[in-house]
Amino acid sequence: MSAPAVPPSRDRRRWAQYLVNERAEARVYRDLAARREGEEREILLALADAEGRHEAHWLELLGGEPDRLPRADSGTRMLAWMARRFGSIFVLALAQNAEARSPYDTEPSATPAMVADERIHHEVVRGLAARGRRRLSGTFRAAVFGANDGLVSNLALVMGIGATGAAPQFVLFSGIAGLLAGALSMGAGEFVSVRSQRELLDATEPSDYADALLPDLDLDANELALVYRTRGMPADEALKRARRVVETAQAADRSVPYSRTETGPISTRSHEVVGSDLGAAVSSFLFFASGAIIPVLPWIFGLSGVTAVVIALVLVGIALMSTGAMVGLLSGGPPLRRALRQLAIGFGAAAITYLLGLLFGVSLG
Structure with a gap:
């Protein structure tokens, strides 16, 4: 039985570069996660775990940890430096640009799952950056x-x-x-x-102007449905929603605010965007x-x-x-x-x- 072929040195150098870049990117996401809490922290840690899976792929191709490794590329090192010191929207914006330039699209040694991961990572980071942009x-x-x-x-x-x-x-x-x-x-x-x-x-936002009179509405000639239709809801769905709200109000003998049942508190979100x-x-x-x-x-x-x-x-x-x-x-x-x-x-x-x-x-x- 012949020994497995040894990969060319140029391939090993390229894989080693991918390895250190994935490690550095994982550290960036963990450093950013350390400055966040709740859902954003969980998302960033999940991104770091995904980079860890990519790192394991290159380690397997290299046959284990190489004796010598190159430095991460300059862009990734800058991201890591900024993430440790700032953890700001600028880091996420830079990470978004970096994820958009994935080398795996043309890398024959990368798996299809890794290529797909990088595309998805770009959208995830873009979504996180968009949250910060809205706040700013x-x-x-x-x-x-x-x-x-x-x-x-x-x-x-x-x-x-x-x-x-x-x-x-x-x-x-x-x-x-x-x-x-x-x-x-x-x-x-x-x-x-x-x-x-x-x-x-x-x-232009919904109000509670008519909430107190909801129990008096006629279930069959339900004009509350018109309110939902003005917000873009189809006629059948609007009527069903209106009947549920009125039935609940009548059963409880009190008003059930309809102004927030469709989209949640619009005021807070819109004012957050406007500033x-x-x-x-x-x-x-x-x-x-x-x-x-x-x-x-x-x-x-x-x-x-x-x-x-x-x-x-x-x-x-x-x-x-x-x-x-x-x-x-x-x-x-x-x-x-x-x-x-x-x-x-x-x-x-x-x-x-x-x-x-x-x-x-x-x-x-």
């Missing part, structure tokens, strides 16, 4: 929009005024005035916007101000002319790319593409106002 959505939206508006609008303002040849003190004054005016406007606008949205949601009006306003004000101060920094420190303009562009460019990359991470999109898009939009607006300032300065001259 209102205030985070105001913060990101505020910071970017501050960066772009104040950069455009100081670039336009600086191009006219105005004195550095006037450029500085204009930048500070633009910061205060924009931050106050953004904060007030965000407060009104979110408050109005919450009030609109309140007006706090005051929180959105404060975040918008502070982040607009923090963004708007960056283009003015060179003039605050006494610089002027081309030097001030170049430094302002560099600082704003870094900030724009950072916020763009952050939004890309949280949305599950490519961070670099989002960062470059933010940079192009910001610098495009500044270029237009700079050219207008040059034309205005020439005409004044």
Whole structure:
């Protein structure tokens, strides 16, 4: 009987890399689970167990633990570092991107179950990340929009005024005035916007206005069914639901709230998505101000002319790319593409106002 064939060394190196990556990913999920509780903790631990099954597959192919193992790839190591220190939505968003790039789709040594696992893991992590995004959505939206508006609008303002040849003190004054005016406007606008949205949601949600009179409804001519039909329920199902509610109310001789029997407490979920009006306003004000101060920094420190303009562009460019990359991470999109898009939009607006300032300065001259 011949001895089993020894796998080529390139296959063993690849399997060893998969092994250490699976171990590192399992640690990421366990570190995240340590910062969660309840259902999210159980889901993350189940993901870690699945990575452990994948690890066992590669160990079996390798014939046991190799004497030397490579390091996990850089992306997985970064995930592990962030999971130990932050355990935040950013880690889940990065993990979502990592699960979407599974190498097992083209790996002949991976089992069909492993390929399917990786696809499912992407959806599971996306679902967990979506929960965090919903919790962040209102205030985070105001913060990101505020910071970017501050960066772009104040950069455009100081670039336009600086191009006219105005004195550095006037450029500085204009930048500070633009910061205060924009931050106050953004904060007030965000407060009104979110408050109005919450009030609109309140007006469209079910109420207990008629609950006390449910026992008096006619079982055969049951108008409660119309309530359920307005919520999208088919006519037959709506009538059955209405009859059950009225029968229960009549038997108990008291009202049985119908407003929550279909979908549960809508108000809590919808308000969670919209966010706090005051929180959105404060975040918008502070982040607009923090963004708007960056283009003015060179003039605050006494610089002027081309030097001030170049430094302002560099600082704003870094900030724009950072916020763009952050939004890309949280949305599950490519961070670099989002960062470059933010940079192009910001610098495009500044270029237009700079050219207008040059034309205005020439005409004044």
